[in-house]
Amino acid sequence: MAEYLGAQVIVPPNDPAHREYLEEAAHGRLSVQRCGNCRHLRYPVRTACPECRSFEYEWQPLTGKGTVYSYYVVPHPINPAFREVVPYVVALIELDEARDTPQPGRALRVVANIVREDGQSENADRVAIGQRVDVTFVHLGDGWALPQFRLSDESPEHETWQIPTRGPAPA
Numbered sequence: 001m002a003e004y005l006g007a008q009v010i011v012p013p014n015d016p017a018h019r020e021y022l023e024e025a026a027h028g029r030l031s032v033q034r035c036g037n038c039r040h041l042r043y044p045v046r047t048a049c050p051e052c053r054s055f056e057y058e059w060q061p062l063t064g065k066g067t068v069y070s071y072y073v074v075p076h077p078i079n080p081a082f083r084e085v086v087p088y089v090v091a092l093i094e095l096d097e098a099r100d101t102p103q104p105g106r107a108l109r110v111v112a113n114i115v116r117e118d119g120q121s122e123n124a125d126r127v128a129i130g131q132r133v134d135v136t137f138v139h140l141g142d143g144w145a146l147p148q149f150r151l152s153d154e155s156p157e158h159e160t161w162q163i164p165t166r167g168p169a170p171a
């Protein structure tokens, strides 16, 4: 049984593309679908190309490098399985590939957690918009893995910004 943080991960057999995405990750590849017709790279995983509606696709492995585009710190567990892991970071990672494609402002942006070397959630105080990140893979069992991201040693590509934390009460 595939599971993440103690919760069962279920992807039904009639959703082969999502199963393939997790299988690619288990082989150490962050891959997205490349349209077999117009060559558009797409994420999230979906049945048809949002540009040309073709059902044809192949998996395109990417470098796994990106930048924190935005993030949120989840303060309360929305699932009992997450009781022990709050607060944790959910980030929107803009991948290096396909930036400003097919139009300015468009990009491949992946929702993921920012995790430490040991797979636990990164301390929210260390995460900021603009930071560089690298993909890492959390194995779920059953031949699946989940792409997650770790803070990179690379310098931020622009001035970083953090969600303000609550300061001292006003006098």
Ligand SMILES: [Zn+2]
Pocket: 035, 036, 037, 038, 039, 040, 049, 050, 051, 052, 053, 054
């Ligand atoms: Zn297409």
